[in-house]
Amino acid sequence: MISLVPFLTLGARRQLAMNGLANLDLLNLFPSSPDPRAYYPATSHERVAQNILQDIANGNPFSLVLGDAGSGKTLLVQVLLERLAELPQVVFIQHGHFDSPDAILKAILFDLGIPHQGLTLADLRLLIADSLLNNFAQGGPTLIIQDEAHLLAHSVLEEYRLLGNLEAGRKRAAQIIFLAHPLMEITLTAPELVSLEQRLARNFLKPLEAIEAVDYLLFHGRLAGFLHPLFNQTQLNWILSKGKGVPRLLNHFARVVLQGRQDDQDSLDACRTSPSAHSSETLSWEGITGPEVRLLTKADWNQSAK
The missing domain is CATH 3.40.50.300 (P-loop containing nucleotide triphosphate hydrolases)
Known part of the structure; x- marks a missing residue:
């Protein structure tokens, strides 16, 4: 079980990085190409x-x-x-x-x-x-x-x-x-x-550690002003396992999940339709818990922003 409490110190850096940035819509929540507006200070x-x-x-x-x-x-x-x-x-x-x-x-x-x-x-x-x-x-x-x-x-x-x-x-x-x-x-x-x-x-440039990868996903949600849970725990574990701490891969698999939601499909089933999603490996980062995971999976974003 990995606790995210020690990593909350990144909140100050997140806030600095967000200053002056316009909101992004859902489709741009995890950009597929480099966008300085969405730079995460890993x-x-x-x-x-x-x-x-x-x-x-x-x-x-x-x-x-x-x-x-x-x-x-x-x-x-x-x-x-x-x-x-x-x-x-x-x-x-x-x-x-x-x-x-x-x-x-x-x-x-x-x-x-x-x-x-x-x-x-x-x-x-x-x-x-x-x-x-x-x-x-x-x-x-x-x-x-x-x-x-x-x-x-x-x-x-x-x-x-x-x-x-x-x-x-x-x-x-x-x-x-x-x-x-x-x-x-x-x-x-x-x-x-x-x-x-x-x-x-x-x-x-090293891949993000599991804890920082969660913070990376949370940062992009905050950046867009997203006011609802982004992922359930299963989806989050899947994104982290497939993303392997690589920002482009994290973005890709997060987009696949969110696209499945937009298409009114089961998001994890939509993930499995991605060519790069097929793998026999097991989820290596299951059981990640802590305040930031709760923000991603079930917290009230309106309350957390206060």
């Missing part, structure tokens, strides 16, 4: 956010955020960008399908709004160096965020290392944050990437 996510902010403040040229699919890497960066509004220039490369140095340099220049057609690789390098140094002179380093970094070719990662070496005085003209699946660790064992591997500050 312990692991906030720790990584603080580490990245510290890396930037210290002038570190490289940071690496590792997390499984659906762990919230992209959402975390979107929230970080709001906290880094004073940076002179931010480049966000949202995919990793680049197989050559010139391809990634063109993508960065495009995001910076700089014409680059018909240039050789040598010309591209000179142009981007000049642009980064100009940005630095106007106020500070350019922050380059590369999503899906585990998909990048080795030559592209090496090109990033060269960009991170670009100095302006004693500081770096560019700071680079890689977002990647843990498979990136295997990629970095390549001999030609040893120099980059040694300089990467690693940060790991």
Whole structure:
């Protein structure tokens, strides 16, 4: 039996995160794509956010955020960008399908709004160096965020290392944050990437613990101003077991339950129609109890809001 009483200290963080947010309707209660309005300040996510902010403040040229699919890497960066509004220039490369140095340099220049057609690789390098140094002179380093970094070719990662070496005085003209699946660790064992591997500050996004996963679901209900019980105990156990503490999976299975309710079906039966719901595993988090579980399953939300 797991008690949720010690975790009620997250209430203060929940309230801070909810300030200024518009209500979401039922269909958007658990969004399927990253939405900064619905960011939940999980312990692991906030720790990584603080580490990245510290890396930037210290002038570190490289940071690496590792997390499984659906762990919230992209959402975390979107929230970080709001906290880094004073940076002179931010480049966000949202995919990793680049197989050559010139391809990634063109993508960065495009995001910076700089014409680059018909240039050789040598010309591209000179142009981007000049642009980064100009940005630095106007106020500070350019922050380059590369999503899906585990998909990048080795030559592209090496090109990033060269960009991170670009100095302006004693500081770096560019700071680079890689977002990647843990498979990136295997990629970095390549001999030609040893120099980059040694300089990467690693940060790991961990799945939510069972208690925090319940709080995550409760947070989204509060965010939408939902005034009725969200799930019965069986449905809650099912969502937690299938979600495995991964935010995207928790959202998916919570939506399936709520969609079943909207369609006037038995919600747990609706869950079982989901292709990803079929599994022989038993529920591993049954028996979770405490005030926050009661809020999710049978408490009066009108009373709890007073």
